[in-house]
Amino acid sequence: MGDITVTVVDDQAMVRQGFAALLGAQPDITVVGDAADGAQAVEQVTRLHPDVVFMDVRMPVMDGLEAARRILSAGLDPAPKIVMLTTFDLDDYVFEALQMGCSGFLLKDAPAGELVRAVRLAVTGEALLAPSVTKRLIEDAVAKRPAGRIRGGESAGEQAALKALRSLTPREHEILEQIATGRSNQEIAGTLFISEETVKTHVRKVLQKLSLRDRVQAVVFAYENGVA
Numbered sequence: 001m002g003d004i005t006v007t008v009v010d011d012q013a014m015v016r017q018g019f020a021a022l023l024g025a026q027p028d029i030t031v032v033g034d035a036a037d038g039a040q041a042v043e044q045v046t047r048l049h050p051d052v053v054f055m056d057v058r059m060p061v062m063d064g065l066e067a068a069r070r071i072l073s074a075g076l077d078p079a080p081k082i083v084m085l086t087t088f089d090l091d092d093y094v095f096e097a098l099q100m101g102c103s104g105f106l107l108k109d110a111p112a113g114e115l116v117r118a119v120r121l122a123v124t125g126e127a128l129l130a131p132s133v134t135k136r137l138i139e140d141a142v143a144k145r146p147a148g149r150i151r152g153g154e155s156a157g158e159q160a161a162l163k164a165l166r167s168l169t170p171r172e173h174e175i176l177e178q179i180a181t182g183r184s185n186q187e188i189a190g191t192l193f194i195s196e197e198t199v200k201t202h203v204r205k206v207l208q209k210l211s212l213r214d215r216v217q218a219v220v221f222a223y224e225n226g227v228a
Contacts, residue, residue, distance in 0.1 A: 003030040004123050007048060009041040009064065010034075010056040010085060015108070019054060022112055029119055038062030042070045045080060052122045054106070054115075056085045057093050065097060072101045081122035098220050101213060125214050161225050164210045172209070173227075175202040179215055180222035 006029060008019045016034045023029045032048050035041040038055075039062045045053055053071070055064040068082045081103040086093065097105065103122050106114060168176065178188040185203065189196040203215065212218050221227070 003028055004052060004119055005030050005032045005048070005050040006052045006054065006119060007031070007033040007035065007041070007044055007050040007080075008054045009036075009038070009059070009067070010054070011036050011059040012056075015056075015085075019115065022115060023119065026116055026119075029116070036060075038064055038067030041067045042074075045071050046074055046076065049076060050080055052119050053080050053082045054085055054118075055082050055102075057097075065093060065100075068097060068102055069100055083118050083122055095220075098216055101217070103214060104216050158225075161221070165225065165227070167209050168206065172202055172206050175199065176206050176210075176218060176222055176227055179203065179206070179218045180227060182219070 006023055008016050008023075008031060010016050010019070013036070016036070020031045020034060024031045032050050033044045035044050037059045041053070041055065041064075042062070053068075055068055057064040059067075064084060068084070071082065072079055079101075082097075082101075084093075084097045084102055084105040085108050086105050087108055104118065106118050110118075165173070174192065175188065178191060183191065185196050185199045188199045192199070203218075206212075207214070207218060210218065210221060212221060
């Protein structure tokens with residue numbers, strides 16, 4: 001596998017330059033572009049096809065959510081992993097980003113090591129939701145929205161979710177509950193006393209049965225449907 005390519009999108013030049021310098025110093029990461037607003041981001045990402053995009057939420061011209069929506073619907077193959085950059089007061093934006101298919105989020109004041117870790121986790125499909133603060137933000141965001149849990153199949157979407165959940169084996173359901181806590185494969189393996197490879201196999205089957213793109217979407221699904 002070659003270098004992981006990254007594009008940084010933020011309207012503050014110092015943030016872009018700081019992120020680019022930090023990431024560019026890593027032996028396995030190459031920063032291929034940066035953008036100051038969402039419109040520039042859409043153009044750059046569709047042209048450069050980076051593996052990972054760090055996307056600020058609030059920007060001029062086009063905000064990060066709209067830019068992410070356009071990028072994820074552009075039919076890029078493979079689609080880039082979009083990590084939203086946010087602050088504590090943007091809970092609803094974070095949850096909306098996860099729902100549309102973004103691969104997680106990072107607080108702007110996170111330690112430098114977390115930025116590098118986020119890049120590597122994004123490309124491997126691991127959750128970017130391990131920190132307890134992230135879990136709390138998602139819980140708060142879900143609580144603020146209209147009830148989305150399954151209630152006897154009130155809608156076609158809820159019926160489909162219930163049917164998908166019933167297709168899981170007891171162990172797969174247990175794995176989904178563990179994913180919803182933000183635990184890594186290694187942590188799940190230790191909790192359930194099974195091998196990490198077995199966990200990976202179960203995670204893959206859970207995502208397939210629930211028609212979910214990645215672990216982040218599994219967390220959203222779990223909270224929306226009363227699993228977590």
